[in-house]
Amino acid sequence: MFAIQPQTAYLQPVAENKKYACDPSLWVDQFSDEFFRFAIYRVKNREVAEDLVQETFLSGLKSLSNFRRDCPEKSWLYNILRNKIIDHFRKKTNHEIKQSSTVIEADDDSFFSNFFNPGGQWNNEASPENWNISADKILERKEFMEFLILCLSLLPEMWEKVFNLKTIEDLPSKDICKELNITPSNLWTIIHRAKLQLRGCLEKRWLNK
Amino acid sequence: MKDLMYKIMLTCKQATFYSSIKSFKKLSFVQSIQLKLHLMMCKSCHEFDHQNKIIDQSLTDFIKNDHLISEESLSEEKKSQIESAVKQHINKK
Numbered sequence: 122m123f124a125i126q127p128q129t130a131y132l133q134p135v136a137e138n139k140k141y142a143c144d145p146s147l148w149v150d151q152f153s154d155e156f157f158r159f160a161i162y163r164v165k166n167r168e169v170a171e172d173l174v175q176e177t178f179l180s181g182l183k184s185l186s187n188f189r190r191d192c193p194e195k196s197w198l199y200n201i202l203r204n205k206i207i208d209h210f211r212k213k214t215n216h217e218i219k220q221s222s223t224v225i226e227a228d229d230d231s232f233f234s235n236f237f238n239p240g241g242q243w244n245n246e247a248s249p250e251n252w253n254i255s256a257d258k259i260l261e262r263k264e265f266m267e268f269l270i271l272c273l274s275l276l277p278e279m280w281e282k283v284f285n286l287k288t289i290e291d292l293p294s295k296d297i298c299k300e301l302n303i304t305p306s307n308l309w310t311i312i313h314r315a316k317l318q319l320r321g322c323l324e325k326r327w328l329n330k
Numbered sequence: 331m332k333d334l335m336y337k338i339m340l341t342c343k344q345a346t347f348y349s350s351i352k353s354f355k356k357l358s359f360v361q362s363i364q365l366k367l368h369l370m371m372c373k374s375c376h377e378f379d380h381q382n383k384i385i386d387q388s389l390t391d392f393i394k395n396d397h398l399i400s401e402e403s404l405s406e407e408k409k410s411q412i413e414s415a416v417k418q419h420i421n422k423k
Contacts, residue, residue: 145420149413157404163392171404175412182419203392233343241341249377252384269388287354288389294354309351316350320381 140190148178152195156202163206163266173209177202210270229310236317247321252328265327272322280315283308340368342375349379353386 153174160170181188181198188197236247243249273284282301286292292300298308340348345368348361357365369376404412 149416153409153412154403158402161402171408175415178416237343241343243342243374248374249381251377252381312354313347313350316382319385
C-alpha cells in the first residue's frame with residue numbers, strides 16, 4: 122500500500138504541555154482555501170478538489186482520537202489530504218493495478234537479470250529509451266503524475282515506506298534505516314531496485330501508451 | 331593499463347546503482363568520477379540518470395507547497411456545505 126501515515130512512529134511521545142492545539146470548528150475557516158489550492162494544483166479538477174477537501178476534514182474528525190498532537194493540526198491534515206489525492210489517482214487507474222507484477226518481490230539475482238546480463242550491461246529490451254522531454258516540461262504534463270503514482274503503488278511496501286520517509290518526512294538515510302530496521306546496504310539495494318522498476322514502469326505505461 | 335581500465339570502469343548495473351542512491355547519499359569522490367565517466371560513454375545509463383532526476387523532481391513537486399502562490403479559492407457554496415458537514419459531525423459526538 123502506498124499510504125502515507127498521518128503520524129510517524131519515530132517521533133517521540135510529547136509531554137502533555139507541549140501538545141499542539143487542535144480545534145476542528147476552525148478548520149474550514151483556516152485551512153479550506155489552502156487545501157483546495159493544494160488539491161486542485163494536483164488533480165486539475167474543481168469538483169474533485171472540493172470533494173477531497175471535504176473528505177479530508179471528515180476523516181480528520183473520524184480519526185481525531187488517534188491524533189497525538191505532536192505536530193500542528195495543519196500538518197496532520199495535510200498528510201490526510203495527500204493520502205486522499207493518492208487514493209484518487211489510484212482509483213482512476215485501479216483496473217491496471219490488479220493485473221500487475223510479480224517480478225518485484227523476486228530475489229536480487231533474478232530481479233537484476235530482468236535488467237542486466239551477467240556482465241552487468243543492459244539487456245536490450247530493458248535499456249532506457251530517450252524520453253525526449255526535459256525535467257521542466259514534464260511537470261506540465263498532468264498525466265505523468267498519475268502514472269508516477271500508479272507505478273509507485275506497484276512497488277513493494279518497503280520502498281513506499283522509504284519514499285514516505287525520504288520525500289515527505291525528509292529524514293536522513295541513517296534515520297530511515299533505524300525506522301525500518303534495515304542496514305544501509307539493504308537501503309541502497311531497495312532504492313536501486315525501486316528506481317529500476319519505477320523507470321521501467323513509467324516507460325512502459327506512460328511513454329508507450 | 332587494461333587492468334586499470336577494468337578497475338575504474340563501472341558496469342551499467344553499478345552505474346545505475348550509484349545514480350539511484352546519490353540523492354540519498356553523497357558519493358565518494360572516486361565513485362562520482364567513475365559514474366561521470368560511465369555516463370559520458372553509455373547512452374542508456376545517461377538516460378537512466380536523467381530520468382531519475384525527472385522522477386525525483388516530480389515526487390518532490392507532488393509534496394511541496396507551490397500552490398500557495400495561487401489565487402484559487404473554494405466557492406462560498408461549497409465552503410458552507412463543508413462547514414455544515416463538519417458541524418454536524420462535531421455535534422454528533
